[in-house]
Amino acid sequence: MNYVSAENLTKSYGIKVLFENISFHINEGDKIAIVAKNGSGKSTLLKILMGKEIADSGNVMINKDIQVVLFDQEIDFDPQLSIEEFMMTLNSPPIIALKKYHQSLLSNNPDEMEKAIAEMEIQKAWDLENEMKQILSQLKITDLDLKMGTLSGGQIKRVALAKLLTETRAQHRHTLLIMDEPTNHLDVEMVEWLENYLSKAKITLLLVTHDRYFLDSVCDIIWEMEDKNLYFHNGSYATYLENKMIREDNLNSTIDKAQNLYRKELEWMRRQPKARTTKSKSRIDAFYDTEKVAKTDTRKDSLELDFEMKRLGNKILELKDINKRFGNNVLLKDFSYSFQRGEKVGIVGKNGAGKSTLLNIIQGFEPKDSGEIETGETIKFGYFAQKGLQYKEDERVIDFIKEIGENFPLANGKTISASQFLRLFLFDDQSQYSPISKLSGGEKRRLHLMYVLYQNPNFLIFDEPTNDLDLPTLTVLENFLQNFQGSLIIVSHDRYFMDRIVDHVLAFEGEGRIRDFVGNFSEYRDANKNQEQRTKNQDAVATPIAEKEEKPTTNSQPIATKKKLSFKEQRELETIEKEIPELEEKRKKILDELNNESEYEKILKLSSELELLSGKLEEHELRWLELQEKLN
Numbered sequence: 001m002n003y004v005s006a007e008n009l010t011k012s013y014g015i016k017v018l019f020e021n022i023s024f025h026i027n028e029g030d031k032i033a034i035v036a037k038n039g040s041g042k043s044t045l046l047k048i049l050m051g052k053e054i055a056d057s058g059n060v061m062i063n064k065d066i067q068v069v070l071f072d073q074e075i076d077f078d079p080q081l082s083i084e085e086f087m088m089t090l091n092s093p094p095i096i097a098l099k100k101y102h103q104s105l106l107s108n109n110p111d112e113m114e115k116a117i118a119e120m121e122i123q124k125a126w127d128l129e130n131e132m133k134q135i136l137s138q139l140k141i142t143d144l145d146l147k148m149g150t151l152s153g154g155q156i157k158r159v160a161l162a163k164l165l166t167e168t169r170a171q172h173r174h175t176l177l178i179m180d181e182p183t184n185h186l187d188v189e190m191v192e193w194l195e196n197y198l199s200k201a202k203i204t205l206l207l208v209t210h211d212r213y214f215l216d217s218v219c220d221i222i223w224e225m226e227d228k229n230l231y232f233h234n235g236s237y238a239t240y241l242e243n244k245m246i247r248e249d250n251l252n253s254t255i256d257k258a259q260n261l262y263r264k265e266l267e268w269m270r271r272q273p274k275a276r277t278t279k280s281k282s283r284i285d286a287f288y289d290t291e292k293v294a295k296t297d298t299r300k301d302s303l304e305l306d307f308e309m310k311r312l313g314n315k316i317l318e319l320k321d322i323n324k325r326f327g328n329n330v331l332l333k334d335f336s337y338s339f340q341r342g343e344k345v346g347i348v349g350k351n352g353a354g355k356s357t358l359l360n361i362i363q364g365f366e367p368k369d370s371g372e373i374e375t376g377e378t379i380k381f382g383y384f385a386q387k388g389l390q391y392k393e394d395e396r397v398i399d400f401i402k403e404i405g406e407n408f409p410l411a412n413g414k415t416i417s418a419s420q421f422l423r424l425f426l427f428d429d430q431s432q433y434s435p436i437s438k439l440s441g442g443e444k445r446r447l448h449l450m451y452v453l454y455q456n457p458n459f460l461i462f463d464e465p466t467n468d469l470d471l472p473t474l475t476v477l478e479n480f481l482q483n484f485q486g487s488l489i490i491v492s493h494d495r496y497f498m499d500r501i502v503d504h505v506l507a508f509e510g511e512g513r514i515r516d517f518v519g520n521f522s523e524y525r526d527a528n529k530n531q532e533q534r535t536k537n538q539d540a541v542a543t544p545i546a547e548k549e550e551k552p553t554t555n556s557q558p559i560a561t562k563k564k565l566s567f568k569e570q571r572e573l574e575t576i577e578k579e580i581p582e583l584e585e586k587r588k589k590i591l592d593e594l595n596n597e598s599e600y601e602k603i604l605k606l607s608s609e610l611e612l613l614s615g616k617l618e619e620h621e622l623r624w625l626e627l628q629e630k631l632n
Helices: 042-050 083-087 093-106 110-123 128-138 153-170 188-200 212-218 237-271 278-294 355-362 397-402 418-424 441-454 471-483 495-501 521-541 567-596 600-631
Strands: 002-013 016-027 031-035 057-062 066-071 174-180 204-208 221-226 229-234 317-326 329-339 344-349 370-375 381-384 407-409 415-417 459-463 487-491 504-510 513-518
Touching: 002 042, 002 174, 016 057, 016 204, 016 229, 031 212, 042 057, 042 066, 042 174, 042 204, 066 153, 083 128, 083 153, 093 110, 093 128, 093 153, 128 153, 128 600, 153 174, 153 188, 188 212, 204 212, 212 237, 212 495, 221 237, 229 237, 317 355, 329 355, 329 513, 344 355, 344 495, 344 521, 355 459, 355 487, 381 441, 397 418, 397 441, 407 418, 415 418, 418 441, 441 471, 471 495, 487 495, 495 521, 504 521, 513 521, 567 600
Parallel strands: 031 204, 031 221, 066 174, 174 204, 344 487, 344 504, 381 459, 459 487
Antiparallel strands: 002 016, 002 057, 221 229, 317 329, 317 370, 407 415, 504 513
16 A cells, blocks of 8 residues: 655755655655765655645655654643643544543533443544553653643653554544654663664554664665765665665766766867757767766765874772762762773663763763862863753854864864865755854764864763764764774763673663673673573472472363463463453453443443453553563
8 A cells, every 4th residue: 555655856945955856755665764964855855744844846646545643743632631631632533532530520411421331432432541641651751640841852752652552543534643753761671672663563654863773773774865866775775875885876876987988078079169050969968968067076075084092091080989979879889990091981770870961070060079080181081961052042062163263174284274174074055154053963963073183082982872963974984983092981871882882881770789790782782681581480390399399270272382481370371361361351341231221320430440440451462572682
C-alpha cells in the first residue's frame, strides 16, 4: 500500500535552495532514515509532509486512509496541565472513549456509563491506559500528577515521545510515524528500549537520527540529502557510505572527462566569429553544458585540523575523595581519579545520576561538599555544554568568532583566518555574515563546537556533544578526536560515538558509586550483561533442592525449549499460560453482564472489576513476553 508520493519538490529560503525537484515514495512497512548535514532541509521536508510547510513547487500526495504523526523538536503544551492530562489530550477514538469512560464513573447516570462501556469495547480501549503508563514508565516518567510546566527539557521530550507512541498504538488507521531525533535526552537504557520497540513494531517510519547503532537496528532504507538532491540506499549505514563513495568516484571521473573536453571546445569557441551560424548552435549549447559539469566543485570542506595545542605538563587533573549530594540524593561518594595525558574517558549513567555535576565541579562551576581537586598549571579547558551558546541576539557569526581572535594557529607554524576556520565547519560566506539567531538548532550546535575548538584547549570536556549534530559533522569530529593529543572527557548516550573515541569508561551506577572500566562502551555493556547473567545463574543454583525436584503441573511446552529459564521461571510461565485464558474468559463474562445490566450500582461494581481484571491480564501478557524472550 502506498502511503506517500512526492514529485519534483523544491524548497528555498531566500536565495538558499534546500532541495530541488526531488521525488520519492513511502510504502507500508518502510522504515526510512534521512541522512544529511544540518541546514540541508531534513526538518523542512518532514514539515512539508505534515502540512506545516509548503513547498515552492511540486506535489505531495498522501493516501486519504492514513494518519501522519510527527515527533518534532519543538513541543507545544499547556504548562498548567498534569502529565496525565497532557497525555489524555490525544484525539484518537480509543483515547476519547477512555476519557468518556472515566467521566461516566464520576457521574450518576447509568445510561452514560452503558454508552461509555460500549464505546470502550468498540474501540478496544480497555488495555490502552495500562499500555500508556507502561510506555511512560519505560521512559522514566512515573509521577503523572506533575505539572508540565515544572518539567525539565529532557522530561518534556520524553513525555512527548510517550504521547506519540501511545497515539500510534491507539490509531486504528494506517499510520506514518515521523520522528526527528527521538533519542535526544534519552539515556542508554531508554534508547535501547525504544530501539527494540520500533524495530519490532509493525509500523511505517520516517526517521531523522544521528545515532548510527539506532539507525542500523531500526531502519533498512536510507535517504541521503546532499547538494539539493535526494539519493536512495537500501541496507545499513555502512552500505550507504560505500554507495556514497562509489557515486562520488563516478562523479569525479565524469568531471575529469568533461574538463578534458572543455579545454578542446574552449579553443574552438574562441576561434568562432561573433556572428555564429545556426549550424554551430547545437555545438555551442553542448559547450555550455560541458562547462557546467567541468566546473562542478566536488571538494568537501572538512574539520581536518592539526592545531598548535598548548603543551600539557606532568600534572593534568587529580580528584581526591570528592563528595557531592543534593538532599538525600548522593551523586559522588569518595570519588578519586587521576587523569593522564592523552586519556579519553567516557562517562555514562542514567539521567540525574550526577554526570554533568561532576563536569561542573571539575571546572569550578559548582562547589563540592568535600575533597580536593588539583589542576595542572598548563591546563586549558574547552567545554562543550548542553545549555548551548550564549550570544547577543543580533550578533553575526563571524564577529562572534573574532571575539576570540582574528587567526587560528596550526601545528606547522602557519595560521588560518577566522573566516577560513568557519568554512571548515561548513559555514559559507553568506552564513558567516548572518545573525546567530537565524541559524537552525543544528547549525548553532556546530558553531558552538567550533567556538570551543577555536579557543585551542588541551583538555576537552564534552557534555552530550552529539545531540543535534548531523552525521557528516559527527564523522569528522570523531576523526579529529581520535587524533587529539590532549585529554578528553565525554558524557554521551551515543553508543557508536563512544565506541570510536573512548578507551575506558567511568560508569555512574547510583548512590554515588562510580565504576572505572577499561575498554569502550560496548565492552562495558557486554560485561554488565554477563555479570547480570552470572547473578541469575547463581540465584538458580541457590534454589532449594526440594523445590527443584517438584514436577511441573502441565506440559504446555516441551522442557527442552525452557532450558534458559530457572525452575521458578518455568513454573511461572506454565502458570501464566494457564491463567491467561481463564482471565480472558472472566473478562468476556463481565463485558456480557455489563451489556445487559441497567442498575447503576451493579454497573459501577462490574466496571471496577473489569478494570482490575484488565490490569492483571496486561501484567500477565507482559510477563509472558519477557519469559518468551529468554527462550528465543
